Amino acid sequence: xxxxxxxxxxxxxxxxxxxxxxxxxxxxxxxxxxxxxxxxxxxxxxxxxxxxxxxxxxxxxxxxxxxxxxxxxxxxxxxxxxxxxxx
Amino acid sequence: xxxxxxxxxxxxxxxxxxxxxxxxxxxxxxxxxxxxxxxxxxxxxxxxxxxxxxxxxxxxxxxxxxxxxxxxxxxxxxxxxxxxxxxxxxxxxxxxxxxxxxxxxxxxxxxxxxxxxxxxxxxxxxxxxxxxxxxxxxxxxxxxxxxxxxxxxxxxxxxxxxxxxxxxxxxxxxxxxxxxxxxxxxxxxxxxxxxxxxxxxxxxxxxxxxxxxxxxxxxxxxxxxxxxxxxxxxxxxxxxxxxxxxxxxxxxxxxxxxxxxxxxxxxxxxxxxxxxxxxxxxxxxxxxxxxxxxxxxxxxxxxxxxxxxxxxxxxxxxxxxxxxxxxxxxxxxxxxxxxxxxxx
Numbered sequence: 001x002x003x004x005x006x007x008x009x010x011x012x013x014x015x016x017x018x019x020x021x022x023x024x025x026x027x028x029x030x031x032x033x034x035x036x037x038x039x040x041x042x043x044x045x046x047x048x049x050x051x052x053x054x055x056x057x058x059x060x061x062x063x064x065x066x067x068x069x070x071x072x073x074x075x076x077x078x079x080x081x082x083x084x085x086x087x
Numbered sequence: 088x089x090x091x092x093x094x095x096x097x098x099x100x101x102x103x104x105x106x107x108x109x110x111x112x113x114x115x116x117x118x119x120x121x122x123x124x125x126x127x128x129x130x131x132x133x134x135x136x137x138x139x140x141x142x143x144x145x146x147x148x149x150x151x152x153x154x155x156x157x158x159x160x161x162x163x164x165x166x167x168x169x170x171x172x173x174x175x176x177x178x179x180x181x182x183x184x185x186x187x188x189x190x191x192x193x194x195x196x197x198x199x200x201x202x203x204x205x206x207x208x209x210x211x212x213x214x215x216x217x218x219x220x221x222x223x224x225x226x227x228x229x230x231x232x233x234x235x236x237x238x239x240x241x242x243x244x245x246x247x248x249x250x251x252x253x254x255x256x257x258x259x260x261x262x263x264x265x266x267x268x269x270x271x272x273x274x275x276x277x278x279x280x281x282x283x284x285x286x287x288x289x290x291x292x293x294x295x296x297x298x299x300x301x302x303x304x305x306x307x308x309x310x311x312x313x314x315x316x317x318x319x320x321x322x323x324x325x326x327x328x329x330x331x332x333x334x335x336x337x338x339x340x341x342x343x344x345x346x347x348x349x350x351x352x353x354x355x356x357x358x359x360x361x362x363x364x365x366x367x368x369x370x371x372x373x374x375x376x377x378x379x380x381x382x383x384x385x386x387x388x389x390x391x392x393x394x395x396x397x398x399x400x401x402x403x404x405x406x407x408x409x410x411x412x413x414x415x416x417x418x419x420x421x422x423x424x425x426x427x428x429x430x431x
Contacts (some may be wrong), residue, residue, distance in 0.1 A: 011159065011160070011163035012159045012162050012166070012192050012193070013160060013163065014159065018163065018166065018193075020170065020175055022175070034209070036191065036193070066192070066193040066208070068192070068193070
């Protein structure tokens with residue numbers, strides 16, 4: 001799948017994550033992550049995102065994410081939604 | 088209790104309700120506000136925020152209801168609104184007491200004065216701006232002088248000030264205001280400065296970006312604001328320059344021209360002279376150069392453009408600016424100046 005235009009999903013409310021995706025043609029995967037639990041779960045959140053991208057066969061994308069303590073499946077759902085909207 | 092978030096029609100009487108709500112917090116709607124949203128419970132406003140350009144402002148939530156996640160709802164909605172306008176990197180302008188609300192939402196403080204705080208949505212953007220400028224230029228760690236200019240358009244006055252700084256310092260950085268709210272667009276202003284100082288080898292011309300006299304740091308430069316707001320913005324802009332820009336580039340002097348015409352710039356100069364020495368930056372105010380015993384200014388050039396007085400224009404601008412003004416590229420800008428009452 002290809003990211004054609006900027007899109008977003010999620011909210012900044014507690015236990016949610018706000019995700020913006022943008023095209024990043026030919027430049028690979030770029031993730032800018034802010035989280036209230038960055039120290040404890042930053043890596044885990046990144047892994048969930050990268051796995052989601054892999055499953056959707058996305059190679060070029062810029063993600064700006066602001067996490068408010070979302071669970072893995074929330075992160076996955078928000079990212080998938082943003083990507084669908086970017087199509 | 089049902090909470091709803093809705094957009095306010097700023098042209099309707101709803102605006103008055105928002106103004107009334109904000110006045111309880113000693114706030115008002117800034118003049119550059121483009122959109123306002125409110126949180127309501129049973130029809131009563133319990134929170135609000137607005138956006139203007141890249142900045143979220145005029146934010147307030149009723150005291151009894153703070154900590155209930157209303158700020159998160161408001162900021163999510165306004166972020167969506169701004170996203171749909173193509174703005175992905177946002178700022179929040181608020182009172183220092185609200186700082187913690189926004190840090191919890193992932194915003195990062197750039198700078199605070201006694202009265203105001205500016206935060207941004209991404210952690211390393213101001214540093215990224217500094218990095219970009221560094222990668223575009225070739226100076227080292229030597230002491231430097233800086234000048235911030237709009238150059239709308241580049242005149243002999245600007246040239247004189249830059250020359251003066253270039254004589255007195257090893258390296259000079261000229262930051263050109265990036266905001267496109269002037270008659271001459273940024274690209275043109277930047278190009279005319281570059282061409283006009285080609286012979287000065289120790290002068291670097293760069294963009295002022297989002298952090299030096301921009302609508303984010305200093306909106307009242309572009310739209311007239313009430314005095315206390317204007318003063319807060321000037322302090323914010325001066326503080327950011329001292330804290331980040333001067334430190335990153337090792338700037339030890341900032342050159343300013345005396346300002347006989349524009350009260351905003353005059354006041355800004357005064358604030359800079361108060362604040363910058365605290366960051367080890369000496370402020371040098373240089374008398375404006377005169378032609379026919381009148382101070383050269385870009386506003387008089389624009390006035391003469393309006394009057395089609397090319398004889399006077401020629402006296403005030405360098406050859407490079409003059410020939411641009413005669414070119415076909417300048418046609419549209421000149422027409423715009425003739426048809427407007429713009430301050431800048």
